[in-house]
Amino acid sequence: MREPQIDYSEVFHALPGIVALLTPDLVYADANEDFLRLAGRTREQLLGRYIFDVFPENPNDPAAAGMRETQASMLRVVATGERDTMALLRYDIEDRERPGRWVQHFWSPVNAPVLGPDGNVLLIVHRVEEVTELIHARGGHGSSSRARVLEAELYTRARELQDVNERLRRAHARDREVAIALQEAMLPAPTPVGHHRAAVRYQPAVGTLNVCGDWYDLVDLPGDRIAVAVGDVVGHGLKAACVMGQLRSALSAAARVADGPARALEALGLYARHVDGAESTTVVKTFIDWTTHTITYSSAGHPPPALLRADGTVIFLDRATDPPLGARPEHVPRPEATTPFTEGATLALYTDGLIERRHEDIDVGLARLGRALVRHGRAHPEALADALLGDLLPPTGSADDTALVIIRL
Template identity: 40%
Template sequence: MSESGRPDVTQELRLPWDDDPEELYEHAPCGYLTTLPDGTVVRVNQTFLDWTGYDRSDLVGHRRFRDLLTPGCQIYHETHYAPLLTMQSEVHEIALDVVCADGSRVPVLVNSVLERHDGGGPRVIRTMVFNATERRSYENELLHARNAAEAAEKRIRVLQRIVADLAAAPTEAEVAEAVIRAPEPAFDATSCSIYLVDQERDQLVAVASTDPTTGNWDDMPCSSPRAVAAVARRGDLHVVHNLAEAAEHFPDLAETMARSGRRTVVLLPLTTGPAEDQAGVTVLGVLAFSFAQERELTGGELGVIRLLGQQAGQALDRARLYDDARRREERAEFLAGITRALDEEHRLLQRARRLVERVVPDIADWAAVRLHVGPAGLREESGGPPPDHDLLAERIAKATHAARPVFATDGDRLDCTVLPLTARGRVLGTLALRMAADRRGAEAERAFLSDLADRAGLALENARLYEQERAIAQTLQRSLLAADVPAGDARFALETHYQAGGQDLEVGGDWFDAFPITRDKLAVVVGDVVGRGLEAASTMGQLRSAIRALATQESGPARLLEGLDRFCQRVESARMATVVYAEIDLDACTMVYACAGHLPPLLHQPAGSAEFLLQARSAPIGSRAGDVRRTEHRVRLSPGSRLLLYTDGLVERRDRPIDRGFEVLNRAFSRLRGAPLKGLAAGLADTMVGREHADDVCLLCLTLGAEERLERSLGADPLQIALLRSDLRAWMIGQGVDQDCLSAVLLGCSEAVANAIEHGYRNDPFGVVDVAATITADAVEVRVSDRGSWRGPSHSRGRGLKLIEESMDEVLFDRGDGTTVTMRRHRGEGRP
């Protein structure tokens, strides 16, 4: 007890025995070392010796503490441990590795204290050493786990990115490009290749590779013994770990690995379907990637690889559905487009040409249409060089006989598909085409081509029927027109032209007629019946007959129109027809005309410009409104005058006023004033409306009397010479020139014009040759002028000049601005 009466705690806590301090030092739970400032060990406890296996005599006085460390730790001792201890006099929890007596290593944690003299100099270093073997193992496990987690996270990020890329890839090619980018960042793969399954051709198609120079990177049959095909058939992941394993199972892969230096290869099938049901899995391709070193893949890596195969397979399946839908849409658009394009053409040949133009190059690089109907030997071809003719002819005959397509197949030497063009149970012809490389063989493409052939056959058959019906309609139309217009009278000449509307099969109501009323009076008429079809054609024929019946020497145009008004009371379909009717007195050179709602005649007299005759106008035939009084007007005509009667199809257009049409017609008719009459009406129709026009066009052109002076301007075209001869012959007959003189003048004039075209305009197709002819009581004089550039006198001294000199009595050349040849031929007995 203490003095205060309380118990003595010290006495109560004292152990019943006394610990030996030396024993505590030697067997402490950690190692103790005492070293001199230079590191020499001067004292060490038994715990440290037990850990390291050294004898005390091996260390004390013989070894420095740094000598017990591994080389790396020795460097750390020199660069970090010793300087810190010197500066701070203590260091804590320094991790080092101590080399044991048997060479093994013990990881330790070191705490050191530097004791100093009273003067501050280092005296001794006391070091406490803790065994960190368990801790180091735990830390290594944590580090390994962290590294594994980071690698897994990296793979997941790569996989997420790839999945995002796959979701955004709409086509099969884009999916393949996304998949092939996955193995390198996700698994540190060296190279990668992807193959896709073509089920219709039963092949694995090499699509993409990051290193196509390594190995057999090409297409292969699905039945091939090669590793890629085997994995595609099996449908499960396969890892070839080394060259020996590859040599045992897949010699082709072993050869590739040996040549490229690859050591581990992963063959991953790209699948779609439930992963738990192997029977329901469909392999769409194979992804092959390799490593430069042998690689043992972990379970986590294999799981990610399988997941990649499933995601890629689903993306491929989706892309193929998208591609199929897009191709179906493209095919539908193409078929709709080609149907519209063919409907725009109405003629058989034009439709065949349009068909070939649309097929090449959209779906084929060569195509040809051969038809057994229409014009003989009808054929249209486009594209590159045609295939072998004999083989093609054999295939065409086979398709025609069987009325079934003959498709090209893989390895086909001809490589050409022939489609029969059928309609209404018969083969009209064939469409032969060489398909583009990316459109061959697919069953869907064959169905598409069959659909194309059906549509094309129907379109061509419709065009054939159109042409047939159009020909019938035009034949009927022309049979109803006047085919017996007067001719052979030197006092006048007639030229007519009818052009049916290009877009209509029905008979039109436009018509013309010309007939003599008496020996000296000629009637000309052009009319237009309302409507189209057989009723209009019948009405047209009745009107023409009625006009011929009403036309008498005493009636005149006004009374004739009044008679037509009464005729409409019995023939209702003739009501509102338009007519321009004129009677020409051939001896008096006068014309009396009347217009019943029709467009005004156009008259061009030799001494003036062309003008429209706007008098004597009244309402259409049978009209009950407006001015129904019929009037007529008389016009004096000079010899050589030209009169044009026409229907509204010549001048009326939807996109311009009628006055503008009259202006265009006036200019065109005036420009042709000096042209031969033969072909004038057709040429005028070509200039005004072309060959394809919606409305019928009817023209009647009359030249009155013999011109006192014949003047013509010809283009530098040898075909114009025949027209000039016809015009010149008719003019000289009208002037009473005898046959010998007429023949000689025709020969000399023709040769002179031919020389001017050949030599004066040899390089100028737009040159003009002017011809002027006059007749006196004793001679015919012809002047032929050109403004071309002749090469020299020798070019005018040929056979042509000899014929001119032999046929004409006088020939004179004037070479100035061009060349003028003046020729004279005496008439009859006046010839010297």
Template identity: 60%
Template structure:
């Protein structure tokens, strides 16, 4: 554990805080002198033993609370504070006489280069004077307040644990619903299309993004992406309604703007749908042109066979339902050359907190210029690497 110029072993040995080092299975790897003195055991008594075998608990609830705290550290890779615990320690000058001692355990992870928990630091803060009844040097009202705070802290930890479990269940259900509502794109007669969806990591900020690739009756095909405000099951439900509505509208109306007009009217009647962004394109392979319209969404990117990138930003309007009154949306058309690449995406690919979106668009343009010759599957994977894991991301790549 030594680093340049710092003897971490010496720091560990000299620390006044009673500290154990555990492996991820909670076997004791080391104990500093402060810990040995506090509990009245030598390093040889402790090292190599399962921490709960070294200190068996009379109170099952205390044992369960400490076990849960250590598990949370390993699962969440974050510091956790357990409720206070009691260990009766034999008094050094009175053999067979044990004194009540109470500690507040603080547990923290040590991560390896891959982000996995390699060690757990278990530190004890003694609170015996706060717990022991009748201590003459402790104000009774202050002691009661401290005990109440410890009890509330323990209750809050249990509530947080239940919330984490509930959130994990909701996330799993929402992702399953998302997967069911985002099938593979339909095969295209003239072109090749691929899609990617990456949920956000370690967060409920998932399930608001969608994509759709649809063949139209006249030989054209429609490509769309959208992003619902919100997350979890509620966003997944709204996403499913809007995706289906836009997919139906583009089949029966004349062009992307009319489809987004219909979706705007529909969104005003769906709870949670306002301020959704979406972009709809229609590709005409015979005329080699793309018609598009955007409702507040980042612009599609069109890369020609030589690697020149331009963003289709000539027909952008506010998000769905954002304008006080409904009005017709704009629409634009652009030509393309055989071998060009059309990319639609959600904001998770280009937006970063505290950064102007233009920088994200430049990163995307640079990546497209560099890798545009790759097949759509490989290109989609390269593009997905641009985004951050803090937000879910959808990407559609079409080789024209």
């Protein structure tokens, strides 16, 4: 039996609901017939235009918050890739036939993402339930009076909810400032590592307290050697920041006395058993020796470091990977591997925020990182770090922290 051919464009325009499609930049890409009817706009007046150029806030209502709340909801969708349901919203629309006259509307909007193959948001589905007629119902004097009371109560409750949301937003913003300040105190600019060129970056996640889970560390060792690590604590916010600080300090100390990265991670694993919240932390540790031109490494469940060799090829250091901290009930020696390098190579250590995307295999992210390293690898480490973040992180920010260390070998 032949499969029916469905014209999804026709289906979209015939939808009985009020639906529009917007780009991640909040520009109209399409709208169905019910949306055009509700908005009182033609398709030509809508498509290709920024949403708030078409529907600005009512300048006669100083308490209006519809534009701010709609924008915040849509940007959350772009940043998280998840659906966002809004509370009852009042949003006045200017009458196109009578400029200066604003028509009152009450909406119940839902914004949902359309994801591309790479897990990034391609479009925002903006669906609106129009409840204005319900609130403005008329049916005789008594009914009209009751409707006005209902309208006033609903609007008052909506404004109260908006005020609560605004207070929560401000509280979260203050907490985020505290978390970022703590992160900066715990992850200062690294001290010089001899004559070697290095660059570090820390990119907080988009959100409220989605910071401070990831860390980096560079340690100068005796001889022409350095130890470099990156790690990722499960969770976000101030608790994760405190755990991160303890683990980073412990590993930094262990690296100075251990005879290799595996022993340093073993010591960290034993310490982590006594730190609440440290379980399942991932970390990779490398010892770089310029006398022998070797990189010795060990990984506790962490994405593999990437080595851009002088000939322009990229390999991932994945021959010494073990479970994350606290994953085993008994102490077991961790594996360690060594790989050679030649002068002019580049080593990149990073956390999963740089490569992982929702609904995407990790190998796709690793391949993307490899291509970016080849494309920008000749740049100075500082410029290379910026280029990798620019190429690999979503333009609206990542839902996860990202730590990155670049070492020119």
